[in-house]
Amino acid sequence: MVRAGLTAARLTLAGAELADEVGFEQVTVSAVARRFGVTVASLYSHLRNSQDLRTRIALLALDELAARAADALAGRSGKDALTALANVYRDYAREHPGRYAAAQLRLDPATAAASAGVRHARMVRSVLRGYDLTEPDQTHAVRLLGSVFHGYVSLELGGGFDHSAPDTQETWTRILDALDALLHTWPPPGPRPAPPPPTPR
Secondary structure, three states: OOOOOOOHHHHHHHHHHHHHHHOHHHOOHHHHHHHHOOOHHHHOOOOOOHHHHHHHHHHHHHHHHHHHHHHHHOOOOHHHHHHHHHHHHHHHHHHOHHHHHHHOOOOOHHHHHOOOHHHHHHHHHHHHHHHOOOOOHHHHHHHHHHHHHHHHHHHHHOOOOOOOOOOHHHHHHHHHHHHHHHHHOOOOOOOOOOOOOOOOO
C-alpha cells in the first residue's frame, strides 16, 4: 500500500534535500524510499525510475534558480544586473550544491524546452541587452557567461581555491569587473583563418 501523503512533488523535494546532503549522483529511488521508511515498490506509482527522479530534481532546481534570478534582476541593468545574476548562481550553488548539480543535468529536447531553462536563457540575454551586443556575438557572450559562472562555482565548491590567496570573494568581484569591461569592449570578429592546405597524396 502506498503511504498516504506521498506525492511526486514531495518525493522530488526529498530527493533534492538528499542531493544537497550526499551529492546528486547518489540520489536514487531506493535512497528516497529509505528516507520515508517505505519499500521501493511503493514509490513506483509516483516515479518511473531513478532517472525520472533526477529529472524532476533538475526541473525543481531550474525553477528555484529562475525565481531567484527574476527577483534579483528586477529593476537592474548593466553591471548591476550582471553582478546580481552571477551572485544568484553562486549563492544557490553554495546553499544547495546537490540541486545546483542537478540543474546541469542534460535534458531531452522536449523536457528542456518546457523547463525553466528557457527563462534562464532569456534572463541572460536581457542582461546582455545593456551591452548592445548583436548576433552572433550575443550568443557568444551567453556562452562565455555560463562558462565563467559555472566554471568558477564548480572549482570553488570542489575546494580548488582553498589553499591560495587572495580570498575567493575578492577574485569573484574582480572577475565580474573584468566581464563587465569585456562586454563593453567586445572585440569585432577577426579574419577567418585560411583553410589548411590539402594533404599531399
